[in-house]
Amino acid sequence: MSFGKLYHPLRKVVNPLAPTWEDFLKLLGRSNEQYDSFKNSIYGVSDDSPQVITPFDGPSYDTARAESDRAFKTYPLLVVYCRCVSDVVNAIKFAKMDPWIKVCVRAGGHNTAGYSVIQNGMVIDVSGMDGIIIDAENQEAIFQAGVRWGKANTELQVYNLHTPGGGCDDVGIAGFSMGGGYGYTALKYGMACDNIIGVTMVTADGTIVKASEGNDPDGLLWATKGGTGGNFGVVVDFKFRLYPIPEKVYTIELNWTIDKAAQVLTTWQNEMTVTLKDRNL
Incomplete structure (x- = not known):
């Protein structure tokens, strides 16, 4: 060409x-x-x-x-x-x-x-920035911005740990999490953004800043977790909260015909949007 x-x-x-x-x-x-x-x-x-x-x-x-x-x-x-x-x-x-x-x-x-x-x-x-540091004792992990969920989950499974993520291995943790990030375990552990406890960001003037829970004077961590799409700088790494993988994990697939769509959506809105914790599960 x-x-x-x-x-x-x-x-x-x-x-x-x-x-x-x-x-x-x-x-x-x-x-x-x-x-x-x-x-x-x-x-x-x-x-x-x-x-x-x-x-x-x-x-x-x-x-x-x-x-x-x-x-x-x-x-x-x-x-x-x-x-x-x-x-x-x-x-x-x-x-x-x-x-x-x-x-x-x-x-x-x-x-x-x-x-x-x-x-x-x-x-x-930043896809080439894909380093991972796992602190199994404190149940925390630092993922660089180029990490994808397939790699993240593979590394976490070594320690029998988990953080809510995407259902597709090829999805990057950065865009997924900063956009909210609803995954299979969100009802139990919250969305991906709920589990971000720290970020390192390069701001628009080229300054490297860190923000974490308890140390977020400019609200950058709060903004990162707000579905803002990265408008305040380039996040180069995230610190996530981790959870032990339960001994048993069940998956359920629901299917319905189009004539039941309204009933299904109403039931989902009224009954399924509460967390499993709210149901003591």
Whole structure:
């Protein structure tokens, strides 16, 4: 596929059949020296793969901009693969230079509304930040923002511990939890956001801050648990409350015909939205 077909943002400033690097820098609002300095500051996902992807990277750009729902055709200017907190800080500071570059954050990228990629902006991809620290004694765990529920559950099961999460292994903990996060065990243990007890966040000015229960003077932890969608900064890790896995776990599948839908929804609203704890179960 020709570069012109890939690089849709340049249609604003140049013939789409013949874009140049100078055209890209013009659209980006940065000099070549500024771009090179930024690119060299990003450690990236691996030493042998590009850390900063632009529309000049051919098939790599198509892969980097792809969303889980391929119905969305979004063309960012940059996709930055971060491996550590300093990568996130450097990406935010580069985006904040005058003129500003719009930013979105991608963790698991499992989004049906197209929020994981931004048109004509920068995607800060934290999928490579997927470390886990489990404190079994205190029943707490720290998950970096790129962890997905499949990996989280696999690690937690070693200690026979659990925190409410998504039903799909490929879903990232970050977007799921910051959006509320209703899972199979929510009736017993609460939603995923209810079990976030601490976060580390990079704010819009590139400052690294920590917030936790009992130490949240700016309300960042409260805001993170409020379904705000990450509007106050880039969360780079979460601390979750954990629970012992019960000796027996039962699953129930309910099916009904369409003519019973109203009755089912009414019953669910009136009878099933209380927690199991409310029923002493």
